Amino acid sequence: MAMIQVKNLTRIFDVSKPWLNRVIERLPKAMLTAVSDVSFDVEERTVYSLVGESGSGKSTIGKMAVGLLKPTDGSVLINDIDLSRETDGGKLDKARSDIQMIFQDPYASLNPRWRVREIINEPVSARGGNVVGLAEKLLEQVGLSSLDADKFPHEFSGGQRQRICIARALASEPKLIVCDEPTSALDVSVQAQVLNLMSDLQENLGLTYLFISHDLTVVQHISDKIGVLYLGRLVEEATPDELFENPKHPYSQMLLAAAPKMDGFGREIDPPQGEIPDPINPPTGCAFHPRCPIATAKCSAERPEMRVVRGARVACHLAE
Amino acid sequence: MSEAVLSIRNLTVEIPTRGGILRPVDQINYDINRGEILGIVGESGAGKSMAGNAVIGLLNRPAKITGGEIWLNGTRIDQLEGEDMRRLRGKHIGMVFQDPLTSLNPLLRIGDQLTETMLEHLDISRDKARKRAAAALDEVGIPAAAQRLDSYPHEFSGGMRQRVVIALALCAEPSLIIADEPTTALDVSVQAQIIALLKRLCRDRGTAVMLITHDMGVIAETADRVAVMYAGRLAELGNVRDVVTHPEHPYTDGLMGSTPLASKGLKRLRQISGSMPRLTAMPEGCAFHPRCEFAQDICRAExxxxxxxxxxxxxxxxxxxxxxxA
Structure with a gap:
């Protein structure tokens, strides 16, 4: 039984100008489709990564998974409970307590006026739980000192703050943690420390991660399965080995070729052409067809369905 | 100083504070030759941007150069002030910053920004400057360049804006470009486009480039030589292939090893324990010794x-x- 089941998830944002501007300037309503018909499952105790460039909808999916945003269409089931439609308060409360989130910017996600102890205890004390010694225990678990509980966030460096964010996420003993770019704001050596900590915790506590990142190398390292997003659509889903050895969707191929390599001295590549199209007026058919080197007439007419191609799921008419 | 476009000798930048004097840049030395890309890598707070800003005279008070010399094309420039520095900045040194939106004036059409720079530093007519502006935009790969001269910066996407900034940096034909994290704010595919563009332009024109970044992959692909900075000091300087594949300094080794790229196939990433020392509490001797696994008594002493x-x-x-x- 999959822990997260995402089915035909769609989210449309209304980005129209105020109605008076629309009347005066004769503008139509503008709808931005951030996530379009995305389906995937995340098994328990695994790390599922969503990777894509800016505007690909990865963070929007993460927010819908924890219930911070409501889907326009489709559903996210966490252990068979749909957070946006469930009416039984007790069930909803139980499901929510199993989910936590770690954000990108450890400077913005900690309240500067709270002591670390209050920050870490909050998810438990808000539910009336017992917090005696909790913060101290968690701080040691994430590699800080129990004496740090009385300090304020400004006394810590970026990497240490991200550890505090991790400790807070662990406080309510969740089963699922949604990590939205948890290491993007950190230096490489600190990133290595935080990624190692996250892998250790995942293993020891049996956690499930939904890991959101734009960094292919990080994703390759930490994931059990990777979903590649383009313009709000899932274009390929595969294991890291499969994806990096043998990408099947032309977009995945382009992305992997463009990523800098440590042994690419003086590498001369033809950089990818074009940029991500405007999500308000996405291309017809396959969203990638204007930039795709192998696109045919069918690609601009018909949106490809997800299908299984040699051990991966790919949304491309031509992949084989 | 024959070949070198830029020579930095024992450059030291100090910030006097109530708690004592901080040295964000401490006696660094390097040259950049014509047509060469020198990568400067290091983590936040290593002093890489501070060194770049010192060269172009953009240090904010109270930070100031307190020692060493900076030579550009055989002229000493670290003591220039006011008008002289301003003239040098636009004409001989181009600058590309991380965030392309904040380095363009949002109220001016990009054509005006380009012609303004050229009229200021080159002896040409307005008409000619406009033609050259269109050519410059065309060269950095902006489609329909002549029409886009009348566009405002907000009408461009992030990658296109960074192209405009590069055109702006290059339009007075400087001999040195300082690119401070030019692709950090961009997506991977756009980053590849910008890197390829920088490489091509510098090769064609023989411009020297100081490429400041924290991304080892970008350095490996782009730079000819690389300087690794740690706590304001140079830890290692050498040919990019040697430094990346056979680092000599334990910090460089740790830095390269901790990137997920280098740890391919390993269950855990290699990590350097601890963090960079604060400028207020710089250790004696080698700044890296508290984190170094090979440290001996000699490393802890001056x-x-x-x-x-x-x-x-x-x-x-x-x-x-x-x-x-062998």
Whole structure:
């Protein structure tokens, strides 16, 4: 039984100008489709990564998974409970307590006026739980000192703050943690420390991660399965080995070729052409067809369905 | 100083504070030759941007250059002030910053920004400047360049804006470009486009480039030589292939090893324990010794190890495998 089941998830944002501007300037309503018909499952105790460039909808999916945003269409089931439609308060409360989130910017996600102890205890004390010694225990678990509980966030460096964010996420003993770019704001050596900590915790506590990142190398390292997003659509889903050895969707191929390599001295590549199209007026058919080197007439007419191609799921008419 | 476009000798930048004098840049030395891309890597707070800003005279008070010399094309520039510095900045040094939106004036059409720079620094007519502006935009790969001259910066996407900034940096034909994290704010595919563009333009024009970044992959692909900075000091300086594949300084080794790229197939990433020392509490001797697994008594004592024309500032550089050195 999959822990997260995402089915035909769609989210449309209304980005129209105020109605008076629309009347005066004769503008139509503008709808931005951030996530379009995305389906995937995340098994328990695994790390599922969503990777894509800016505007690909990865963070929007993460927010819908924890219930911070409501889907326009489709559903996210966490252990068979749909957070946006469930009416039984007790069930909803139980499901929510199993989910936590770690954000990108450890400077913005900690309240500067709270002591670390209050920050870490909050998810438990808000539910009336017992917090005696909790913060101290968690701080040691994430590699800080129990004496740090009385300090304020400004006394810590970026990497240490991200550890505090991790400790807070662990406080309510969740089963699922949604990590939205948890290491993007950190230096490489600190990133290595935080990624190692996250892998250790995942293993020891049996956690499930939904890991959101734009960094292919990080994703390759930490994931059990990777979903590649383009313009709000899932274009390929595969294991890291499969994806990096043998990408099947032309977009995945382009992305992997463009990523800098440590042994690419003086590498001369033809950089990818074009940029991500405007999500308000996405291309017809396959969203990638204007930039795709192998696109045919069918690609601009018909949106490809997800299908299984040699051990991966790919949304491309031509992949084989 | 024959070939070198830029020579930095014992450059030191200090910030006087109530708690004592901080040294964000401490006696660094390097040259950049014509047509060469020198990568400067390091983590936040290593002083890489501070060194770049010192060259172009953009240090904010109270930070100031307190020692050393900066030579550009055989002229000493670290003591220039006011008008002289301003003229030098636009004409001889181009600058590309991380965030392309904040480095363009949002109220001016990009054509006006380009022609303004050229009229200021080159002796040409307005008409000619406009033609050259269109050519410059065309060269950096902006489609329909002549029409886009009348567009405002907000009408461009992030990648296109960074192209405009590069056109702006290049339009007065400087001999040196300082690119401070030029692709950090961009997506991977756009980053590849910008890197390819920078490389091509510099090769064609023989411009020297100081590429400041924290991304080892970008350095490996782009730079000819690389300088690794740690706590305001140069840890290692050498040919990019040597430094990346056979680092001598233990810090460089740790830095390269901790990228997920280098740890491919490993269950855990290699990590350097601890964090960079604060400028207020700089250790004696080698700044890296509290985190270094090879540290001995000599590392903890002054005088600290220096490059002295060699590759790494370390008492015990990591030996290269025998077959490589033979």
């Amino acid at each position: 005088p600290r190890p220096k490059l002295n024309g060699g590759r790494s500032a370390c008492h015990f550089p990591i030996q290269q495998p025998a077959e490589e050195t």
